[in-house]
Amino acid sequence: MELLKVKKREIVGKKVSQIRENNGIPAVIYGQGIKSMNLTVEYIPFEKVYKKAGNSTLINLKIDNEEIPVLIHQISYNAISGKIEHIDFYKIKYGQKLITNVELNFVGESKAVKELGGILVIKIREIEVKCLPKDLINEIKIDLSSLKNFDDVIHVKSLKVPNTIKIINRPEAVIASISKPRIEEEKKVIEEEKDKTQIEELKDKAKKGEKEEQMSDEQKNKSEKK
Structure with a gap:
């Protein structure tokens, strides 16, 4: 299991920017059977551990002389620089499902x-x-x-x-x-549009034919009356 050394953190609020300026990451640990605690993590060591462990592998946090099994629960990133801004560690109990x-x-x-x-x-x-x-x-x-x-x-x-x-x-x-593929989808749309157009044209021709036939019948009726 990967081991990551961290330190307890007293600095909170806007002052945590000082931690980031010194290649540190503000963090917090909470979870099963532990009181929430603010921490500071060194950037490069954390990156190395995270690359191996990811979000779903247990790691040990070493706080003072105590090792605590945790999951890397959540990581917040800076929207502009893409650098890690904050980490949440979740403490687990070995006999309890998570x-x-x-x-x-x-x-x-x-x-x-x-x-x-x-x-x-x-x-x-x-x-x-x-x-x-x-x-x-x-x-x-x-x-x-x-x-x-x-x-x-x-x-x-x-x-x-x-x-x-x-x-x-x-x-x-x-x-x-x-x-x-988009081309196939576009072809399909074009074919569908063509089919619709052809149907409309046939309908128009049919209507036109009906009108012409009706006009022809009316003219015949007028001629017969004369």
Whole structure:
């Protein structure tokens, strides 16, 4: 398990900008059996740990001489610079189930994309799960090679996870699908418009023919009366 050293933080409010200026990140820890505590994390060590652990792998926070098992629960980023501005750590209890998100790792290549020119549409990138901390997994792999045609879809219910993990998302929720190329869609729209136009033209011709026939009948009736 990855170990991350952190320090207790007294600075709060607007003054936390001083921490960021010194390559630190303001953080907080809360969760099961612990009182909320403000922390300071060094930027580079955290990046290294986060790269390995992600959001769904337990890490140990070392505060003074105590090691606390946590999840990296939430990360806030600066909208302009993209740098990390704040971190929430969630303390867990080993014998108590938790609910968290597990990232989906998309692997393989879709035949519908490679050979048919389709566009891959990913709707879900994380899955919500419930399990004991010891059973938590880092990621769930999704094989895109199963998407061979435009009608193929990957649902939540098709995910394979250990029996010790319960998926909370709706089974019928769509994770990934393939949409037709824009050109094909545009062609389809054009063809539909052509069909509509042709139908309207036929209707107009039919109406015109009916009017001409009616006028011809009226002229005949007038001639007969004379």
